[in-house]
Amino acid sequence: MGVEQKLGDMGVVTTTLENVVNWSRTNAMWPMLFGLACCAIEMMAAQASNYDMSRFGMELMRASPRQSDLMIVAGRVSKKMGPVLRRLYDQMPEPKWVIAMGDCASCGGVFNNYAIFQGVDEVVPVDVYVAGCPPRPEALIHGVLTLYEKVNKEKFKDLAEKYK
């Protein structure tokens, strides 16, 4: 069923390499199992039975940065945690993406003070910001799908430029 029916017995699919690569990236994007604060609980809820992020190719949360593609910064980043977060980001293999989940990770949220980075983009480059304190699991899933849209638009030409 499915693709065979549409193709008849040709057994051939024509597409571009870019499409195939982006398709595979968006359908098996493993996030890093890494929670900071309140948002981490909602991230767990998004992984759990009711919201089930594995529908979007996130079967596994990898505890090691070396096995993960996506960093979800779930929570406030303190001045002490910043360097650790950066090291984790550096340990992730390319290609890698970052979602800033929640207001604290996006802009500092309610904590405008000495202890908290006013947005995790001071530490690592961010692809998608998800608003909310904490965002609902649906909001996180929407953030993930927004990231997929971005990944699907990626061109090899730009990547070559980026990693030159």
Next chain:
Amino acid sequence: MTQIEEVSIEQFKHLVSARALTGETMLLNMGPQHPSTHGVLRLLLELDGEIIVNCIPDIGYLHTGIEKNMEAKTYQKAEVMTDRLDYMNPMGNNLAYVMAVEKLVDLDVPVRAQGLRVILVELQRIASHLVWLGSVGLDLAAMSMFLYCFRERELILDIFELVSGQRMMTTYFRPGGVWRDVPVEFEKAVRDFLKIFPARIDEYEKLLTKNPLFLDRMLGLGILDSATALSYGVTGPTLRASGVNWDLRKARPYSGYEQYDFNVPVLTEGDTYARYLVHIQEFRESLKIIEQALNKLPFGPVHSENRKFVPPPRSEIGVSMESLIHHFKLWTEGFPAPKASVYSAVESPRGELGLLLEGDGGPKPLRVHLRTPSFDNLSVLSHIVNGHLVADLVAILASIDIVLGDIDR
């Protein structure tokens, strides 16, 4: 970008045994990014093979400056900070805070508001214990527990959303009562939950309580005797699993807890398994309290009528000049509190959560200090893990139920 400093063993000389310096034992870093440290806790372990010789917790990776931030806000606005403190227990934190404010300015709370507070705080206790049970299961490779527990937790979060519009950071309790009355669907939602949940607890128990794999990982680990627990200031289920019958809901009743009939589960073994059993029994006791509170819940006002502290309802503002002035004053200046210092404590799912509030005559607190249960419970960790295997550390750490937001604040 901040540079990452290289560390040498010389810096830890005073913390580890002399054998570490000669290389006889190994130093292992666990965290701050580790799935079973339940947040951003870093543990420096000194290992002799697989056996833990020393365990040094390194905290502060989530230091948020909540106390200082609260001091810069008026009494009403500071409350949103307390939600984000121990993020598994926002309702309980709110309760500790509003009780402190009410004590400071001497404000009465209507009976209905007290009843609602008890129902919601007990629901929150169940939700917190569910996350605890789920993550203990996850740490011990019982993945299905995590899925089951989060399924039930969603039912509670739906009730919170019903009353406050938010799933987690509710800020529903306000000085003088609660934000607004609960919608009519509230009672049915809670009664449905009361009907569903007992069978679900049996399901968890069937999966875990007598499961030999689970028992192997839990029995006899991390034994904490009552004298040590008391000397470290351990509270909550961890203390009650060590044979000390101390629960603030019974010992210093607040918010009308004295009128409800419930037991405080106490076990004497003091090991990881006893802590698990205490948590499971607390589910059932919380259900008892919720049911009684719901049956007793009277109709009536849900916040104090004292307009100096509680904003008037929206409908009054258009017709009453006095209400308009009160509303304006409260939301621009806040209300002044006398020069006094109060302490209020509640039994959070993790133990005694205390809040010291000092007024200076103005609308902002002069000093806010929090006595958080996870901090004291964590301090006993290095005492109870020595001599255990690294794999058992995961179970012990999970069993004492720490929340890093509560520790670092």
